[in-house]
Amino acid sequence: MRHLLRTPAGLAGTVLVTAMVVLAVIGPPIWGAEAEHIDPAVILQGVSDAHPLGTDNLGRDILARVLVAGRLSLVLALLTTLIGAVAGVVLGALPSVLPRRGARLVTGTVNALVAFPSLLLAMFTAVISGLGARGAVLGIGVALAPGFARLTQTLAASVAGADYVAAARMLGVPRLRIMTRHVLPNIAEPLILNLTQALGSALLALAGMSFLGLGVQPPSFDWGRLLFDGFGRIYDTPAVALGPAVAVALAGIGFNLLGDALARAAARGNATVRAVPGAGAVPHEESEPDPEAVLEVRDLTVTFPGGVTPVRGLSLTIAPGEIVGLVGESGSGKSLTASAVGGLVPYPGEVTASRMRLCGNDLDDLTEQRRRKLLGTSLAMVFQDPMASLNPALRIGGQLAEVATVHQGATRAQAWERAVDRLDHVRIPEPARRARQHPHELSGGMRQRVVIAMGLMGTPRLIIADEPTTALDVTVQRQILRLLRQVTAETGAATLFISHDIAVVGELCHRVVVMYAGRVVEELPVERLATGAAHPYTRALVASLPDMETDRSQPLASIPGRQPAPAEVGPGCAFADRCELASERCAELPPLVPYGKAHRVACWEAS
Amino acid sequence: MIIKNLTVRFGAFTAVDDVTLEIPQGAIVGLVGESGSGKSTLAKAVTGLVPYRGEITGADPRRIQMVFQNPYASLDPRMTVGASVGEGLRLPRAERQAEVERLLSLVSLPATLAGRYPRELSGGMRQRVAIARALGARPELLVADEITSALDVSVQGAVLNLVRSLREELGLSMLFISHNLAVVRYVADVVAVMHQGKLVETGPTEEVVGAPRHDYTRSLLEAVPRL
Numbered sequence: 095m096r097h098l099l100r101t102p103a104g105l106a107g108t109v110l111v112t113a114m115v116v117l118a119v120i121g122p123p124i125w126g127a128e129a130e131h132i133d134p135a136v137i138l139q140g141v142s143d144a145h146p147l148g149t150d151n152l153g154r155d156i157l158a159r160v161l162v163a164g165r166l167s168l169v170l171a172l173l174t175t176l177i178g179a180v181a182g183v184v185l186g187a188l189p190s191v192l193p194r195r196g197a198r199l200v201t202g203t204v205n206a207l208v209a210f211p212s213l214l215l216a217m218f219t220a221v222i223s224g225l226g227a228r229g230a231v232l233g234i235g236v237a238l239a240p241g242f243a244r245l246t247q248t249l250a251a252s253v254a255g256a257d258y259v260a261a262a263r264m265l266g267v268p269r270l271r272i273m274t275r276h277v278l279p280n281i282a283e284p285l286i287l288n289l290t291q292a293l294g295s296a297l298l299a300l301a302g303m304s305f306l307g308l309g310v311q312p313p314s315f316d317w318g319r320l321l322f323d324g325f326g327r328i329y330d331t332p333a334v335a336l337g338p339a340v341a342v343a344l345a346g347i348g349f350n351l352l353g354d355a356l357a358r359a360a361a362r363g364n365a366t367v368r369a370v371p372g373a374g375a376v377p378h379e380e381s382e383p384d385p386e387a388v389l390e391v392r393d394l395t396v397t398f399p400g401g402v403t404p405v406r407g408l409s410l411t412i413a414p415g416e417i418v419g420l421v422g423e424s425g426s427g428k429s430l431t432a433s434a435v436g437g438l439v440p441y442p443g444e445v446t447a448s449r450m451r452l453c454g455n456d457l458d459d460l461t462e463q464r465r466r467k468l469l470g471t472s473l474a475m476v477f478q479d480p481m482a483s484l485n486p487a488l489r490i491g492g493q494l495a496e497v498a499t500v501h502q503g504a505t506r507a508q509a510w511e512r513a514v515d516r517l518d519h520v521r522i523p524e525p526a527r528r529a530r531q532h533p534h535e536l537s538g539g540m541r542q543r544v545v546i547a548m549g550l551m552g553t554p555r556l557i558i559a560d561e562p563t564t565a566l567d568v569t570v571q572r573q574i575l576r577l578l579r580q581v582t583a584e585t586g587a588a589t590l591f592i593s594h595d596i597a598v599v600g601e602l603c604h605r606v607v608v609m610y611a612g613r614v615v616e617e618l619p620v621e622r623l624a625t626g627a628a629h630p631y632t633r634a635l636v637a638s639l640p641d642m643e644t645d646r647s648q649p650l651a652s653i654p655g656r657q658p659a660p661a662e663v664g665p666g667c668a669f670a671d672r673c674e675l676a677s678e679r680c681a682e683l684p685p686l687v688p689y690g691k692a693h694r695v696a697c698w699e700a701s
Numbered sequence: 702m703i704i705k706n707l708t709v710r711f712g713a714f715t716a717v718d719d720v721t722l723e724i725p726q727g728a729i730v731g732l733v734g735e736s737g738s739g740k741s742t743l744a745k746a747v748t749g750l751v752p753y754r755g756e757i758t759g760a761d762p763r764r765i766q767m768v769f770q771n772p773y774a775s776l777d778p779r780m781t782v783g784a785s786v787g788e789g790l791r792l793p794r795a796e797r798q799a800e801v802e803r804l805l806s807l808v809s810l811p812a813t814l815a816g817r818y819p820r821e822l823s824g825g826m827r828q829r830v831a832i833a834r835a836l837g838a839r840p841e842l843l844v845a846d847e848i849t850s851a852l853d854v855s856v857q858g859a860v861l862n863l864v865r866s867l868r869e870e871l872g873l874s875m876l877f878i879s880h881n882l883a884v885v886r887y888v889a890d891v892v893a894v895m896h897q898g899k900l901v902e903t904g905p906t907e908e909v910v911g912a913p914r915h916d917y918t919r920s921l922l923e924a925v926p927r928l
Contacts, residue, residue: 257775258785261831264748264766265789265838275788279779423853567735568880568924575926596854597883600928624928638858640887642910642925649865650887652858656823 104355110348177235182242294349419603474549491529707755731889772827783815825856
């Protein structure tokens with residue numbers, strides 16, 4: 095509701111609609127008598143102090159009539175919308191409840207009605223059911239129904255495919271009950287939003303019908319009727335027609351603005367995040383930059399408005415030819431870390447770091463242009479979904495060649511040749527033919543190879559692979575892991591491999607960095623992962639993972655509770671409330687301290 | 702329960718090709734295969750969600766229940782946990798609440814959870830709720846389709862333990878589908894391997910894992926990542 099009043103459009107819509115409702119309630123009792131008062135002495139008068147909008151042919155005050163007509167206009171619009179919505183929702187919902195043949199018949203009818211011009215449908219119904227308010231309401235109500243039916247049908251179809259509907263069907267819940275308990279409640283929101291806008295259209299359409307003489311008949315009057323009565327005099331006394339016209343326009347605008355604002359507020363409501371002030375990054379001691387490192391990040395923090403801090407003071411160094419695995423559960427901040435390095439954190443996220451060096455260059459010191467050039471030529475990114483990196487409308491070869499023409503100034507022929515060569519290098523069979531194909535013609539594994547080949551068009555110094563094998567089958571995963579290892583060895587690039595799967599990380603990487611709730615909790619050589627991990631979280635992760643040697647007679651280890659959301663992380667150790675070893679000290683944040691050779695851990699109780 | 706010569710066709714495409722598989726009473730049969738192998742389609746056929754040719758004998762179709770992969774999509778966001786779990790129960794209102802509590806306790810969830818909405822629960826808890834809902838129908842067969850693959854590793858273990866304890870305590874028969882051989886090996890008594898719609902190997906878990914006979918099983922085993 096607050097969002098609704100915050101935008102000018104939402105505020106205007108709410109004010110107009112509220113005014114309209116108030117007018118409908120108080121209008122007739124206050125001005126009713128004046129509106130009906132016939133005074134032969136003042137017929138057909140123009141604007142005067144006594145009659146600001148003039149009088150009609152029976153000497154009745156037009157301003158009073160406009161104020162009184164609000165109720166009938168609104169009530170008729172409500173009735174019309176109700177008829178349209180009820181008929182539409184029933185028609186739209188029927189196909190989900192009826193047996194197949196009946197459903198087809200209803201769907202076909204709705205399709206035909208949607209294709210039929212709604213004005214014709216309205217007039218046709220109005221003429222059949224007789225002139226007057228009843229005909230207009232029925233006519234426009236019927237004309238609104240197909241739109242509602244189509245919307246309901248589309249929304250219901252998307253909900254009907256949901257797993258929870260399948261589950262209810264398996265439990266033997268009857269179709270009608272599925273409709274009322276599962277489908278309708280879940281599509282109510284967009285339907286209600288549509289209702290507000292339909293109210294506006296109904297009001298305008300009814301005014302239109304009355305204006306044409308097909309709607310409200312004397313002695314009743316609505317705004318459209320008043321407009322019709324005043325229209326003949328528009329050239330000598332414009333006010334008599336303008337009064338009702340302005341009322342119709344304002345009401346129509348009000349409903350439409352309110353509908354728009356409601357729709358926007360609903361869309362925003364889905365994305366709101368709970369704000370809890372989070373603890374800031376821990377200052378890291380100043381140290382000399384590592385000249386050998388390809389990537390050196392110190393105290394990286396990513397914040398979103400409202401105190402949401404998914405990455406908290408992360409430090410990371412990767413040497414040439416080294417594969418570092420970044421593991422953590424969903425929500426641990428691992429993917430955002432990769433985005434921050436690539437400069438891809440979405441708005442309104444804010445990235446800060448005391449140091450961010452790539453290939454010996456401080457990224458903060460570079461101009462925007464040089465920074466883009468450096469990232470464009472020395473960074474290769476591979477994502478979980480290869481289609482996210484490939485344009486489905488372009489040929490693969492062309493997309494690869496673009497890298498060479500944009501960043502390396504190659505001619506188109508040279509670039510194409512290199513593209514084919516790179517595709518061959520990642521072992522894509524028949525690379526020349528594949529280069530002419532579109533991404534959808536390739537399997538998932540082949541597409542991921544194409545993305546890797548794209549990274550190899552330049553000479554990458556850093557490869558960031560974010561869950562590159564999660565969507566792939568195990569046998570294909572194995573091939574992609576092998577390819578990544580080979581590419582790293584050949585190019586001497588540093589590779590940051592991000593995964594939720596500690597087994598995959600253990601197989602591929604040289605060094606493992608474990609993240610929990612935005613912080614690094616442990617960093618260790620891969621050989622120590624299986625048996626030498628020190629942090630209770632890492633140990634629990636390793637223990638809870640079944641492998642081909644797990645003792646089947648014993649229950650698996652599991653960690654009670656869940657990882658705190660980025661907005662909920664407190665000042666102390668984030669793992670403490672799930673940890674068996676937790677003590678009072680854990681209320682204070684444990685620093686990441688050396689623990690043997692090339693091994694660091696952030697835990698007070700690690701031993 | 703016996704699945705006999707089951708075939709599912711979508712137009713000209715044969716998703717499941719003449720599969721015959723026995724699920725012994727009180728056993729967990731693990732079904733492994735890669736994407737497109739037809740394992741999920743087989744599950745849908747067994748639960749009656751897609752039409753098929755062939756025969757399923759030895760189980761009342763109304764008492765075959767399924768738990769889905771994504772616990773974020775399988776619970777109605779507008780219904781409380783209690784309403785979801787109680788939906789399929791044919792019981793008077795007074796008894797219904799007690800039964801919901803019993804079902805929640807079967808999956809080690811507190812009864813107080815009945816009044817909560819799915820959005821307040823973690824993925825692991827939602828998956829338990831989905832299992833409790835399926836148990837409410839007193840299933841003769843529970844089909845679990847990749848029930849741990851959308852979960853984080855730290856809660857996956859708890860769900861797998863639950864699956865095993867349900868088999869031991871309730872004698873539940875289960876068709877446990879997963880692409881992860883290590884997970885299947887841990888929970889299943891019998892392993893069936895599917896490839897391109899066909900069943901290529903079936904046998905007791907230790908045999909299939911220890912001495913695979915089919916080349917495809919061997920390549921699957923080799924591809925399992927190890928720490």
